[in-house]
Amino acid sequence: MGTRGRSVRWAAVLAAFVLIVAACTSDSDDTTTTTATTQTTEASSTTTTAAPPETTTTTAAPEPSALTVGMGNLPPSAVPWTGAGSPGQYVWSSVFDALTYVDPDGTVVPALAASWTAVDETTWEFTLIDGATFQNGEPVDADAVVATFATLLSEDGRATFSANVNNYGFITAVEKVDDATVRMTTEGTQVLLPNAISIAYIVPPVYYGEVGAEGFATAPVGSGPYTSAAWSDQSVTLAAWDGSWRGVPSVEMLEFLNLNDPATRLQALQSGQANIIQSVNPDQIEGLVSDGFTMFKGSRGSVISLAFIANDGGPLASQQVRQALNYAVDKQAIVDALLQGLALPGVWAIEGVNGWDPAREAYPFDADKARELLAEAGFADGFDMVAEITVGAFPADGDIYEATKGYLADIGVNLELRQIDFSGEWLPKFLGSDGADWDGDSFGLSWNAAPLIDAIRPFNFYSCGWLNEFFCDETAEELITQVNAAFDVDERNALLDDLLSVNYDNPPALWLSETVELWAHDANVQGFSVDAFNIRFEDVTISG
Secondary structure (H helix, E strand, C coil): CCCCHHHHHHHHHHHHHHHHHHHHCCCCCCCCCEECCCCCCCCEEECCCCCCCCEEECCCCCCCCEEEEEECCCCCCCCCCCCCCCCHHHHHHHHCCCCEEECCCCCEEECCEEEEEEEECCEEEEEECCCCECCCCCECCHHHHHHHHHHHHCHHHHHHCHHHHCCCCCEEEEEEEECCEEEEEECCCCCCHHHHHHHCCCCCHHHHHHHHHHHHHHCCCCCCCEEEEEECCCEEEEEECCCCCCCCCCCCEEEEEECCCHHHHHHHHHHCCCCEECCCCHHHHHHHHHCCCEEEEEEEEEEEEEEECCCCCCHHHCHHHHHHHHHHCCHHHHHHHHCCCCCCECCCCCCCCECCCCCCCCCCCCHHHHHHHHHHCCCCCCEEEEEEECCCCCCCHHHHHHHHHHHHHCCCEEEEEEECCHHHHHHHHHHCHHHCCCCCCEEECCEECCCCCECCHHHHCCCCCCCCCCCCCHHHHHHHHHHHHCCCHHHHHHHHHHHHHHHHHCCCEEEEEEEEEEEEECCCEECCCCECCECCHHHCEECC
């Protein structure tokens, strides 16, 4: 292979250095152009004049700085296109870069692309930054961008990486203009193209061509500030790289641990096993703060929900039943009790996402209305329902699902919750990989605006023709097409509002609550933040 030498040698040297230190001592992370605004101690010898032999004392170098992060789930693979959003981007964003980057407020800013221009409604040009290289020495140039998108937009790429590619699958061509410029052509108008490609991570073309997806999964190479030292389904270890265009990280080693249980993550933080943990339960906040830990809270632009499998017939094929389930759950009580008022009851879209309308509020709690709708639909005695879920990705998500189960029982709907693994079960079923399919009537699926920060994004999945289609509303489908085709902002937003109204009246999911980024870390960690599922660990430092 030979092309990964720089990062591999770094990790090997570091490992050898640590072993040497340990042996010598006893003690041992529009046509618009957008432009980037983008102690060393000497070893000493001391000799006496008496009879004893010469003695040499060496002062050990400091151990590498390291951070350990307790995660609810880890990425399904080191290949950075095997998903979108949580949990992948939390880790991938330290190893890889895309052409663009989305700030927390939804603003698209330069990354590997220094600037971009909409030439017309279906043509865009991107100018790359100067001097960036991949961790194996290959240049980040137009050839790398073209090769990456050729992989992603191929028939195999669209099938294998659909959860990622589906966000920008409207791209029909990516061409090299010169070494620093690429031209993208889209099928119809796509005003959100710069947002959409913020999760299309660029990889070194020669190396990826040599090893393929399977080899890349065991030894990934990007252009970010961290290289992969070890990658498994239980832990990921990253080592700082001094050649990134983003700068040299202060934290030299990052370790991500797969700790699904919230109590286990809390214990890891309190015991010092982890420095940072994800998805803190709100009822843990007061104790953590009193113990000197620091909290980070941010918006995720998403809503936790149970997606309805309405295409298979049965009760959930009825619009009245799906409305009834939304009326049956007291979402305000859930967010007050389980999220301590840190979030709002779930509805789509939410504040901070383009398409939000304050007049469109969550379904109010009305158990009598729910029973009435069930009776009208022919299910006065209720019915049994199975939901396949993952837990650990959102604060109090397991408790929210359990509370939902209780509310549905009150109207005669017996909800069975089946917890499944994200990478091994949920993702293959969601994508329909190798014939995988859901075993229940619904499943946990968040309404997530990233990377677009626009309300249209979840309709990639809640639409007719999704790989493993579970819901199809022909009226909504026509509006989805019209929204995606509109180039005028006002026209597009009006169509989007019509779509959201149709979606509200014919609910494809049981919306529960907004989700929040709720992390905790020890007091020595400085500069930690989460931006649209990205963590800039190169900005994090360890004090003290």
